Amino acid sequence: MNKIVVLVSGSGTNLNALINAIKSKKVRNAEISLVVSSNENAKALEIAKNSKIKTITINRKNFNSNEEYQDELFLCLKKENPNLIVLAGFLQIVSEKIVRYFKNKIMNIHPSLIPAFCGNGVYGLKVHKAVLEKGAKVTGATVHFVNEFADEGPIILQKAVKVKQNDTPEILQERVKQQAEWKILAKAVNLFCSNKIYVKNNKTYIN
Numbered sequence: 198m199n200k201i202v203v204l205v206s207g208s209g210t211n212l213n214a215l216i217n218a219i220k221s222k223k224v225r226n227a228e229i230s231l232v233v234s235s236n237e238n239a240k241a242l243e244i245a246k247n248s249k250i251k252t253i254t255i256n257r258k259n260f261n262s263n264e265e266y267q268d269e270l271f272l273c274l275k276k277e278n279p280n281l282i283v284l285a286g287f288l289q290i291v292s293e294k295i296v297r298y299f300k301n302k303i304m305n306i307h308p309s310l311i312p313a314f315c316g317n318g319v320y321g322l323k324v325h326k327a328v329l330e331k332g333a334k335v336t337g338a339t340v341h342f343v344n345e346f347a348d349e350g351p352i353i354l355q356k357a358v359k360v361k362q363n364d365t366p367e368i369l370q371e372r373v374k375q376q377a378e379w380k381i382l383a384k385a386v387n388l389f390c391s392n393k394i395y396v397k398n399n400k401t402y403i404n
């Protein structure tokens with residue numbers, strides 16, 4: 198059984214999709230042992246509690262420096278000792294120390310087709326605003342392993358989504374979640390838990 202820790206900050210729809218995929222056995226050999234939130238008011242916490250998943254909040258505001266915050270997060274993750282960590286709308290950067298310790302064991306979901314519309318500071322609705330401003334006709338989502346550079350780790354899965362003429366960032370965000378994020382996140386976790394993902398030279402290969 199693979200132990201998974203999910204890190205969240207917000208509405209938790211990706212967490213919800215993952216919980217449902219595990220319940221319905223679309224994801225096998227996996228259990229979410231802990232949900233860590235950076236925000237005590239995150240709806241994601243309620244979602245976890247409703248499924249009887251252990252939760253903890255580690256809020257940056259309660260620490261004097263980012264270093265102290267990252268150390269606490271690192272200790273918490275080390276103690277839980279998961280096989281996989283999933284960043285599902287986690288609005289904090291994770292330190293290099295964490296990334297090195299859990300090399301190729303941290304997955305992130307990003308709401309665009311990387312390398313488009315990503316990088317430092319490009320997250321949440323900003324991504325969808327940028328897509329609409331550019332007039333792109335296709336966007337999507339990407340699940341990738343996390344390395345020390347924002348959105349640059351090995352890509353695991355991607356799925357394209359059409360942009361429509363009258364889209365607002367909010368409408369587009371919702372379509373990308375429904376048509377791409379929830380599906381490829383569960384699929385990527387299932388591949389990982391079936392030992393089907395292999396990483397070489399910053400690229401993934403799926404058996």
Ligand code: GRF
Nearest residue numbers: 207208209210211286306308
């Ligand atoms: C998603 O769009 C995800 O791609 C991004 O943050 C958002 C989280 O949404 N990293 P939710 O909390 O899972 O609803």
